[in-house]
Amino acid sequence: xxYITNGSGLISISMLIPIATTxxxxxxxxxFTKPIAFVGSLITFLISLYTIKFLNFSHLSDIYLYENYPIxxxxxxxxxxxxDGLSEVFYILSTFISFLAIAWSVKDIQIKxxxxxxxxxxxxxxxxxxxxxxAWDLILFYIFYELTLVPMxxxxxxxxxxxxxxxxxxxxxxxxxxxLFLLFxxxxxxxxxxxxxxxFNAFYPTLVHLHLPLxxxxxxxxLFFIAFAVKTPLVPFHTWLPDAHGEAPTAxxxxxxxxxxxxxxxxxxxxxxxxxxxAAKHLWxxxxxxxxxxxxxASWMTIAQxxxxxxxxxxxxSHMGFIVAAMFxxxxxxxxxxxxxxxxxxxxxxxxxxxxxFIYNRLHSFNTKTxxxxxxxxxxxxxxxxxxxxxxxxxxxxxxxxGKFLTIVSAKEHSLDLALIVIVSAFFSAIYMLYFLRNLFxxxxxxxxxxxxxxxxxxxxTVMLSLVxxxxxxxxxxFLFFNIFDASILNxxxxxxxxxx
Amino acid sequence: xxxxxxxxxxxxxxxxxxxxxxxxxxGAFVLFLLDIVMKNSETKKRVFLWISILFLALSMLxxxxxxxxxxxxxSGTYTIDTLGMFSKIFEIVLTLLVxxxxxxxxxxxxTFYYEIYYIIFLSLLGMMTLSSxxxxxxxxxxxxxxxxxxxxxxxxFRGSFxxxxxxxxxxxxxxxxxIIALYGAAFMYAASKSLDIRAIMSSYNxxxxxxxxxxxxxxxxxxxxxxxxxxxxxxxxxxxxxxxxPITGFMAxxxxxxxxxxxxxLVPYVNQHLYSSWMISVSILAAATMIVGNALALVQSDLxxxxxxxxxxxxGYILSVLxxxxxxxxxxxxxxxFVYSVMGLGAFLVLSVLEQAEEWDxxxxxxxxxxxxxxxxxxxxxxxxxxxxxxxxTVGFVGKALVFLGLAIKNIYWLGFVxxxxxxxxxxxxxxxxxxxxxxxxEVRFKPHYDILENVSISLLVFLTFVLGMFPFVLWNGxxxxxxxxxxxxxxx
Numbered sequence: 001x002x003y004i005t006n007g008s009g010l011i012s013i014s015m016l017i018p019i020a021t022t023x024x025x026x027x028x029x030x031x032f033t034k035p036i037a038f039v040g041s042l043i044t045f046l047i048s049l050y051t052i053k054f055l056n057f058s059h060l061s062d063i064y065l066y067e068n069y070p071i072x073x074x075x076x077x078x079x080x081x082x083x084d085g086l087s088e089v090f091y092i093l094s095t096f097i098s099f100l101a102i103a104w105s106v107k108d109i110q111i112k113x114x115x116x117x118x119x120x121x122x123x124x125x126x127x128x129x130x131x132x133x134x135a136w137d138l139i140l141f142y143i144f145y146e147l148t149l150v151p152m153x154x155x156x157x158x159x160x161x162x163x164x165x166x167x168x169x170x171x172x173x174x175x176x177x178x179x180l181f182l183l184f185x186x187x188x189x190x191x192x193x194x195x196x197x198x199x200f201n202a203f204y205p206t207l208v209h210l211h212l213p214l215x216x217x218x219x220x221x222x223l224f225f226i227a228f229a230v231k232t233p234l235v236p237f238h239t240w241l242p243d244a245h246g247e248a249p250t251a252x253x254x255x256x257x258x259x260x261x262x263x264x265x266x267x268x269x270x271x272x273x274x275x276x277x278x279a280a281k282h283l284w285x286x287x288x289x290x291x292x293x294x295x296x297x298a299s300w301m302t303i304a305q306x307x308x309x310x311x312x313x314x315x316x317x318s319h320m321g322f323i324v325a326a327m328f329x330x331x332x333x334x335x336x337x338x339x340x341x342x343x344x345x346x347x348x349x350x351x352x353x354x355x356x357x358f359i360y361n362r363l364h365s366f367n368t369k370t371x372x373x374x375x376x377x378x379x380x381x382x383x384x385x386x387x388x389x390x391x392x393x394x395x396x397x398x399x400x401x402x403g404k405f406l407t408i409v410s411a412k413e414h415s416l417d418l419a420l421i422v423i424v425s426a427f428f429s430a431i432y433m434l435y436f437l438r439n440l441f442x443x444x445x446x447x448x449x450x451x452x453x454x455x456x457x458x459x460x461x462t463v464m465l466s467l468v469x470x471x472x473x474x475x476x477x478x479f480l481f482f483n484i485f486d487a488s489i490l491n492x493x494x495x496x497x498x499x500x501x
Numbered sequence: 502x503x504x505x506x507x508x509x510x511x512x513x514x515x516x517x518x519x520x521x522x523x524x525x526x527x528g529a530f531v532l533f534l535l536d537i538v539m540k541n542s543e544t545k546k547r548v549f550l551w552i553s554i555l556f557l558a559l560s561m562l563x564x565x566x567x568x569x570x571x572x573x574x575x576s577g578t579y580t581i582d583t584l585g586m587f588s589k590i591f592e593i594v595l596t597l598l599v600x601x602x603x604x605x606x607x608x609x610x611x612t613f614y615y616e617i618y619y620i621i622f623l624s625l626l627g628m629m630t631l632s633s634x635x636x637x638x639x640x641x642x643x644x645x646x647x648x649x650x651x652x653x654x655x656x657x658f659r660g661s662f663x664x665x666x667x668x669x670x671x672x673x674x675x676x677x678x679x680i681i682a683l684y685g686a687a688f689m690y691a692a693s694k695s696l697d698i699r700a701i702m703s704s705y706n707x708x709x710x711x712x713x714x715x716x717x718x719x720x721x722x723x724x725x726x727x728x729x730x731x732x733x734x735x736x737x738x739x740x741x742x743x744x745x746x747p748i749t750g751f752m753a754x755x756x757x758x759x760x761x762x763x764x765x766x767l768v769p770y771v772n773q774h775l776y777s778s779w780m781i782s783v784s785i786l787a788a789a790t791m792i793v794g795n796a797l798a799l800v801q802s803d804l805x806x807x808x809x810x811x812x813x814x815x816x817g818y819i820l821s822v823l824x825x826x827x828x829x830x831x832x833x834x835x836x837x838x839f840v841y842s843v844m845g846l847g848a849f850l851v852l853s854v855l856e857q858a859e860e861w862d863x864x865x866x867x868x869x870x871x872x873x874x875x876x877x878x879x880x881x882x883x884x885x886x887x888x889x890x891x892x893x894x895t896v897g898f899v900g901k902a903l904v905f906l907g908l909a910i911k912n913i914y915w916l917g918f919v920x921x922x923x924x925x926x927x928x929x930x931x932x933x934x935x936x937x938x939x940x941x942x943x944e945v946r947f948k949p950h951y952d953i954l955e956n957v958s959i960s961l962l963v964f965l966t967f968v969l970g971m972f973p974f975v976l977w978n979g980x981x982x983x984x985x986x987x988x989x990x991x992x993x994x
Contacts, residue, residue, distance in 0.1 A: 072977050075906070139902070143893035150892060153932075157940035165940055172932050176890075177925040184905050184917050191909035200906075 001205055001491065003066040003082065007054035011065050011081045014047040014095065015130050018123035025116050025123075034106050037119035041099040044126055048095040051083065060085035060487035063136065063205075071139075076190070076201035080136040086339065086488035087133050089481065090259075090266055093346050094129040097258040098122060100463050101251035104354060107459055109361055110249050111159060118159060121151035125255060132263050138186045138202040138271070142179070145267075148260060149175055155252040156244055167247035174240040178230035185223035189275070192216070207275055208495060214278050221279035224272050231264030234324060235294040238317050242305075245313035246366075250357025253309065257316045257349035262342050265323045269338065269492065273330070277496040284328045288411075288418070291325025292425050294318065299428035303435055307366045308359065311436065312352040315392070318429050319345045319400075325422065326407040330496055334410030335489040340481055341403030344474050348392040348399055351467040355385055358460065362453045373444025374453070381456040384464050385440055391471040393433035394426065399471035402478045404429075515574040518581045520563040521589060522629050528556030529622035536615045549618050550604045556622070557597045564590065571986070577697060578636040584835070584983045585633030588762050591839055592628045595755040595846055596621060598962065601954035602747035602853050609857040610745075614657055621751065624650030628759035635698045637686040637720075640763055644682060644727070647759060648675045651752055655744040667736075667743020674736040678726035685719025688712050698763075702770035703994045714778070727760045728816050731790040738797075741809035746856055749805065750849030753812045754842035761819065761838045768823060768831050769991030776826060784824035784916050790817030791923035799930050804863045807930060808848050811889060814927060815841050818900070821916050822907040829910050831984040833903035836976060840896035840969055844888040847962035851882040854955060858947040868934060870943035877956075878949060879938045881963050888966045890931040891924060896970040 021040030025033050055064050066082035083091055102122050105111050111118055128151070131144030149172060157168030186202060193201040193210055201207060212220070230237040241261075245253045273280045280287075298318035305311040319341065327338035358381065359371050375382040391398030404426045411419040456464065474481060516523070532552060539545045564586060572581045603621075607613045627646030634640055652675065656668030690696060692712035693704040705713060722733070729737035741749045771779045794814030801807040819841070822833045855861050855871075855878065871879040888895035901924070908917045951959075969976050 070974075071972070072974050074977070074981055143898070146893050146898070150887070153935075154939060157936055165936055168940065169932060169936055173925075173928050176892075176928055176932075177921070180921045180924055183902060184909070184921060187902060187905035188909040188914075188917075190906060194910060 002062040008067045015127045018126045022120040022123045033115045041102045045095040045099040061491040077139045081134040084488045085485040090133040094259045098126040101254045105251040125151045156248045159249040160247040164247045167243040171244040179227045181223045182227035217276040217279035221276040228264040235297045242310045242313040246310040253353040254350045258346040287328035291321045294321030295425040302432040309356045329410040333406045337406030344399035351388040375440045378455040389437045397475045399474040521560045524560040529619040532619040588632040592755045598958040599751045632762040637696045654748045664743045667739040670736045671740035678723040682723030685716045688716030731793045738809040746853035750846045754846035758842045769988045787821035788919045795926040822904040825907045825911040830907035833907040837900040847885040860945040860947045869937045869941035871938040873943045894971045
């Protein structure tokens with residue numbers, strides 16, 4: 001693994017631009033807020049796209065755009081940021097989704113008050129998310145991981161729906177407490193490094209080379225697991241999610257589901273597997289079964305919801321189960337499936353939450369009974385809904401197809417029984433999407449009982465259309481994405497010592 | 502030590518090392534004289550404020566005249582070192598930050614007690630001497646000086662019943678703790694024929710072990726009462742609630758800092774004979790303090806009391822890492838003590854501004870929608886609350902991370918999990934405050950007033966809360982050297 005400093009500074013710049021934009025927003029009049037926020041997040045997104053230019057596609061396991069400034073030298077803590085193929089994917093995903101969330105909010109009638117604070121929170125979230133996905137120092141990662149909580153609790157609590165205070169409170173408490181275990185784990189790791197090498201260290205590429213005995217690895221694996229299992233979330237640690245996602249404003253749910261959940265699964269891949277490979281090999285079957293339990297339980301819970309937003313939220317949980325199950329197959333196809341599914345879920349969950357938000361704007365209800373059949377009166381919107389639904393269901397050509405297919409393939413590498421179990425759980429996730437589509441298209445009262453709605457148009461149409469196009473890009477050309485992150489996940493597989501192709 | 506020897510060996514030249522302390526003492530004296538000479542008026546109030554600020558600034562300046570980084574002066578009764586200097590600078594700065602609030606607070610309450618200015622100076626003098634001595638007598642006298650000033654300041658508003666009750670409790674329990682300290686000091690002196698803690702601790706042998714340990718335990722017990730370690734904490738919430746809020750902030754920040762310094766100085770001298778008993782007793786006390794302090798804070802509805810209990814819990818965090826008895830642990834403890842004084846003071850000072858409003862009675866529901874009333878104060882308060890909770894990039898996070906590191910390096914994992922549990926409990930009440938402030942509708946509508954000095958002082962504390970957290974090396978490099986140095990000297994003996 002090499003550190004390539006070419007183009008370094010770009011990541012820091014892309015982290016500073018949202019902060020600068022926030023400062024502008026705070027000091028300028030409220031009528032400039034929306035355009036400034038829009039432009040600021042657009043520039044951030046464009047910079048993150050521009051960083052692709054510095055990547056060498058034949059050596060994507062190296063760390064590009066590398067920057068390193070010591071924070072506390074004695075403790076080996078430094079501001080070390082950079083991207084490898086895997087980080088790059090999430091780096092661009094987070095700036096992109098943040099941009100879309102801000103673009104969507106511009107026309108969201110739900111956001112009437114405290115505009116300055118609202119956009120500031122989203123811009124700050126962008127900065128922190130970039131930090132999470134590009135940090136190579138565990139302490140730095142933890143700092144950004146925690147920091148994402150602060151703006152999100154305000155987004156949920158101030159601009160959310162009825163139960164927003166309760167949800168914000170619950171969201172914060174769950175994630176903050178669980179992440180303390182992570183902090184303790186990182187510190188134990190750092191102390192272990194001191195005992196072995198004489199230096200405190202929190203730098204990931206160095207910590208990878210520590211020789212930890214199996215029991216120590218399992219102990220640390222479990223500490224990290226608590227934090228990331230709550231964040232991902234895995235059943236039974238998922239109860240904060242339906243509340244937080246259900247009560248947040250649309251753009252908040254989009255950012256929460258599309259990127260914040262990926263922090264958990266990304267960290268599982270990077271840290272739990274990368275740092276404690278022996279423990280991962282020891283516990284892989286347990287993790288796979290927790291994943292499958294999550295899929296099945298969340299799928300059933302999804303079907304039982306009568307609030308469409310909670311419905312989408314539970315479907316996210318189910319998807320995350322797939323991601324974790326695929327990841328802990330610990331083979332190449334499993335990792336591929338997992339990462340691709342993370343990206344795919346980033347787009348599809350964003351789109352689904354936007355659908356829910358759009359319907360609420362028109363009908364002022366999330367209740368499945370009230371909104372049943374409503375999309376029939378909005379032809380363009382209904383096409384987008386259908387495409388999103390089928391894509392998230394995992395039909396060939398849709399975004400989730402490759403994720404599910406490759407999960408089955410990777411399970412087959414272990415045993416046929418496991419593959420059959422995965423197939424059955426994949427079937428559940430198709431069922432709830434069918435429920436979703438049936439509810440919106442086929443149920444409900446006959447014509448004339450609804451007012452005539454304005455169809456989706458303008459900026460919202462652009463946003464949703466771009467998401468749908470990207471979903472089908474994943475479905476039809478998955479190799480565009482594989483090419484970026486394959487080298488990095490092979491690198492992690494090297495660490496695990498399970499390279500099979 | 503013979504008193505004649507002490508007097509005979511006193512070198513006038515050595516007084517230059519005491520310049521900051523002398524400046525503070527002269528300041529107290531000048532204020533005292535002014536109080537007698539001047540008639541009560543608006544001018545007098547302002548003169549007192551500015552003269553106090555002037556003397557504190559002079560005292561800060563006088564640090565630049567010293568040229569020793571480690572020196573025992575006055576026959577070893579007084580030690581000039583970096584830890585002492587750091588803590589003295591902090592204590593002076595914290596006092597400076599408190600003064601403007603005291604001024605407006607008393608103005609608002611229409612009862613202006615001029616004596617508080619020189620009492621606060623005398624307590625500061627006590628803190629400064631407490632921070633720089635290994636000598637039992639000096640520690641005892643300084644402890645008395647700080648405590649008596651605190652009793653008086655707690656009872657400042659003598660008309661109010663709560664004030665009297667709190668001060669009375671504080672006086673009784675504080676008096677007992679002083680007696681215990683004296684008793685412990687006597688044991689230690691009897692065991693080792695020395696008054697210097699360094700000599701006492703290194704005189705450990707099998708013959709005097711019992712007396713030494715009894716003495717040490719009694720002496721530590723006194724400090725435990727002073728700091729408010731559970732189960733010796735009962736005076737603390739009452740006294741903190743009773744005192745005028747700026748004074749509460751002063752006691753919780755500078756006072757706590759000063760009371761912790763002798764404990765920190767003791768750590769390198771806990772040798773392998775004493776280690777296991779030290780580890781067990783300190784860690785159990787720390788665990789109890791963290792859990793009970795936070796659990797009691799969780800059920801409070803009075804904000805000032807809540808912060809008082811949170812202050813107890815923070816003593817527990819600091820104590821927990823002292824149990825690891827390593828150089829790393831000492832660094833973490835020193836860092837946490839310093840930064841707690843910043844964030845704890847900030848929280849109390851915001852409260853003191855709010856208290857000046859008629860409609861405000863420190864009840865938790867009243868804070869609902871504070872953001873609509875005052876953006877600046879509520880954001881500052883949120884920053885301090887997040888710092889106390891330990892959210893990065895504030896100082897509280899760095900402090901907690903260092904505590905975890907200190908525990909991890911000595912494999913005291915169970916205390917780490919207790920710390921997690923305690924922080925989990927604390928999340929409940931800290932987040933409730935933030936949620937109420939920003940996400941509720943306005944409970945009571947009022948406009949708190951703060952003048953420019955108060956604004957500067959709170960802004961500075963917010964600034965420090967962030968900067969010492971984001972760029973911890975500012976404080977860390979100094980602290981790291983201090984700790985290594987203390988351990989090096991301890992091992993030389």
